[in-house]
Ligand SMILES: O=P(O)(O)OC[C@H]1O[C@H](OP(=O)(O)OP(=O)(O)O)[C@H](O)[C@@H]1O
Ligand code: HPA
């Protein structure tokens with residue numbers, strides 16, 4: 001939590017913005033399936049990938065939607081040499097997935113790339129797309145919409161609430 005609040009480089013995304021960006025991602029992905037075809041299914045990386053995946057599935061008229069749950073945590077000794085590790089808690093239907101061909105895997109963002117590294121190793125032929133990307137994780141994504149700097153923290157609308165703020169020029 002300490003890296004989130006307060007954060008000097010906060011990128012605050014409204015529901016409207018994530019809706020627009022997810023739709024833009026869907027349009028970019030349209031017809032990009034194997035042999036210029038439709039995608040067989042959308043797989044959301046829970047939990048952040050679920051809202052974008054729903055919007056994309058609607059735009060592209062894909063009714064088969066599954067999920068993969070990846071938990072990431074820090075390991076290692078001192079703070080400086082801590083590494084982000086990822087572990088799969090729930091897999092999608094193996095009969096649906098195969099090697100991932102024709103499958104669209106969606107997440108809200110890629111940061112270090114650890115989550116997607118694991119997912120890609122499981123489904124090497126899947127197409128991996130995120131709405132936002134940071135430079136370190138970029139090589140792990142096939143398609144994304146907006147890049148932000150590595151030291152930016154992205155705040156999603158499901159993690160925020162409207163609240164009163166003091167005027168800039170106090171009384
Ligand atoms: O590229 P990485 O460094 O692996 O980070 C990116 C992942 O981290 C966040 O999920 P998180 O694991 O916090 O869980 P959540 O989606 O349930 O919030 C985000 O939604 C991505 O899935
Ligand atoms: O910038 C971020 N925002 C929200 N969740 C995240 N998980 C990794 N990086 C981020």
Ligand SMILES: [Mg+2]
Pocket residue numbers: 045046047048049107108
């Ligand atoms: Mg996530």
